[in-house]
Amino acid sequence: MSHGFSTWNLAITPLSPLHIGTGEDYEPTQYVIDGTGLYSFSPEAALRALPEAARADLLRILNGPPTVELLKQVQGFFHRQAERLIPEAEHVIPVLPTIAAEYAERVGKTAQRERDIINQLRIMRTYSDAATRRPILPGSSLKGAIRTALLDRVNGGASLPDDIKRLPANARNVPFQKRLFGYANFDQDPMRLVQLGDAADVRPPETLGTEIRYAVNRKRQPVTKDGREVAAQAENLRQVVECIPPMRPRAFQGRLSLQELGGLTRPELPKPELRWTFEELAEACQAFYRPILERELQELGSRSYLDATWHAAIRQILDAQEPAFSARRAFLLRVGFYSGAESVTLNGVRSIKINMGKDPATGKTRYEDLPVTKTVWLAAQDIQQRRDLIPFGWVLVEAVLHDQAFAEWPVGLTEQGLNEASAEAHWRDAVEARRRTLRERLEAERARDQAQREAAERQAREEAERAARLATLSEQGRQLEALRMRLEQDRQANLRQAGGELANRLVALFKEAVESWPAADCMALADLAEEIYGYIGWPASKKKRERQEQIQALRQKASA
Incomplete structure (x- = not known):
């Protein structure tokens, strides 16, 4: 009887864009988009960046009533x-030109459906490390995907007749899940034997952690009218999401x-047949x-x-x-x-549960339970895009025992990764050059402002x-003092x-x-008179003698 753990190191490659939801958004009051970059900043960073007059302007706006108009003004x-x-931005993420254009067109603007505009400027954040801002694949997401596959295995997958597998009505x-896994409490849940922590991003810190894409909704089957395919209403659905980019070999x-547990059996333990290798x-x-x-590749390709x-x-x-799949040392998952x-x-x-639209007779929304969805969400570069789309969520998981090393990544895919790294470096260089230029400009402006403040303070003191x-x-x-000030x-x-x-004051x-x-x-x-004439010049000869005599008279009176 052997007890203990078998431990496996995992290398995870995002095959398609991944968005692991957090329930948090990049709000349009927490970021700006410039060029192809989204610059996210904290309130503290904003206060550092803004001069006193701008902070006063912001405070004036915030003191208004909490309305949609206030949000637009902010x-x-x-x-x-x-x-x-x-x-001063703490995080920069690449964005598509179309998203940048949409932001510039809509931010702070008035529209008929103002709340829709505000919502469309929100960008859904993906799961990340709070300190480094690098993305994370949560162990709970990975384990949840594995759990689904194991439940399907226990349920017989696609091999059992529908009458055996069918979920009872209202179940x-x-x-x-408890029925399939045979447990009544946590201790008996076989998944407690599977321990899986968060997968960390192990790429160099200078690589891009995430990017911003559109998620668009497309019909699985064509919608036709008068014999021609038309865009369905559902295809107007779109969201802007932060994603982990695809095709980053072993990024996590x-x-x-x-x-x-060996042969150990107790009522409170998972059943032996549900203890998986x-x-x-x-x-x-x-x-x-x-x-x-x-099936998805075939369907989307068609x-x-x-x-x-x-x-x-x-x-x-x-x-x-394929060799690793056959050896059961690699597998696919879908997450997020x-x-x-x-x-x-x-x-x-x-x-x-599928929304079938309004019932013509009652006017109420009709729903129907179907085994497949009628639409699919895809990653896009434009909300109208119908070609060159990518599905979400696919990852490749490779595994070796904890004391072993991974084999080399295939050469061709390494070259692809190098090309992507070169493009990322070019983008980052452009972003840093932009930030450096603005930083130097602002530092010069702050230096001028500081010099002006010091001059004003000095003048105030002197006055x-x-x-x-x-x-x-x-x-x-x-x-005499007034005359000296005029000379100065x-x-x-x-x-x-x-x-x-x-000269006239002096005379x-x-x-x-x-x-x-x-x-x-x-x-x-x-x-003082001699100093003044030394600066402005003496008048013509007759006047010069007159002024010199007046100065001499002043000196004689002073020495008398």
């Missing part, structure tokens, strides 16, 4: 401040452990998901939806992995949003000091006028000073 405000926010999902690594687990996943993928380059890459990967009801329900008991000094001066002293103003303006206001003081000023003030005026 959106528009951040959009206008984009060049200040971009250098609920959890009781049905995780660990799976299977608890081994890794090989049985891999076989169940492959048996459940591979037919779904093949509708000309599929991206041909992506389809060729999938075929190349599947062919290269838009995986399709067929990937999360069991063969033979699948019953999907205060001058006012305090003037308060202690006599009337003659204040007139002309110097700063590089103004030299022999017959200007400065007006000569007579008054000789008649009534104290000696010390007369001497000060004489010195």
Whole structure:
């Protein structure tokens, strides 16, 4: 009897775009889009980025009533401040040109259906590490996908007659799972023997963690009118989502452990026949998901939806992995949003509630339970796109025992990965160049603002000091100070006028000073007069002698 764990290292390759929902969105008040980048920022970063006047403007907006109009004003405000926010952004994600254009067209704008516009500017976030902002494949998502495959295996997959497999009327999902897995409480659930942690992104930090795409809804079968195919109403559905990009070889690594109970049997333990080996687990996943993928490829291909380059890459990967599939050392899974009801329900008991539209007689919405959906969600670059689309959610899982190493990734697919890395590096270089340019511009602006503030403060201090000094001066002293200030103003303006206001003020003081000023003030005026004429120049010869005589008279009075 052996007890313990068998532990497997997992390498996970996203084969198609993945969106693992968090219930959180990038709100249009938390990001700006510039060029091909979405720049996400926190409130703290926004406050750092905004100058005092802009913060006051934002506070004025936020003090308004909490209405749709306020949300639009806040959106528009951040959009206008984009060049200040971009250098302070904490996270940058590539976006499609079409999404950038839609953002520019709609942000902060008025529309007939305003709430729809606001909702369409929300971008659904994928699961990620809060510190690094790198994406994560949650162990719960991976384990949930494995659980579905094992439930299908226990239920007989597609091999049992419908009357045996069919879910009883009004039966609920959890009781049905308990019946298949034969448990009444958690300890008896065989999945508790399967331990699977989060799979971390192990790519270099300079690579792109996520990207922004459209999720669009397309009909599985053509909708025709008068013999011509038309777009169905459902095809107007679209969402903007953050995705893990596809075809990143072994981008994620995780660990799976299977608890081994040997021959131990107790009522509270899972049944022995429901204690799976890794090989049985891999076989169940492959048996459940591979037919779904093949059927989807065939169906989407027949509708000309599929991206041909992506389809060729999938075929190349599947062919290269056939030996590992056969050895039960690799398997397919489907995880995340838009995986399709067929990937999360069991063969033979699948019953999907389909909206059949309005009943002409009653006007009420009709629903019908069907074994397949009528539409499929696909990753797109444009909301009107009907070609070059990619399904969501597919991953390849490779496994080796914890003390073994993975084989080399196939050469052709490595080259594809290198091409993608080169494109990512080019995008990131462009983003960093843009941020650097804006950062330098803002730093220069802040330096100018700081210099202006310091100059204003210095001027205020000097004016205060001058006012305090003037308060202690006599009337003659204040007139002398006013004349000095005028001389300084002309110097700063590089103004030299022999017959200007400065010269006229000086001449007006000569007579008054000789008649009534104290000696010390007369001497000060004489010195200041020579300084003034030294700057603006002496008048013509006759006037020059007159002014020199007036200055001399001031000095004689001062020395008398």
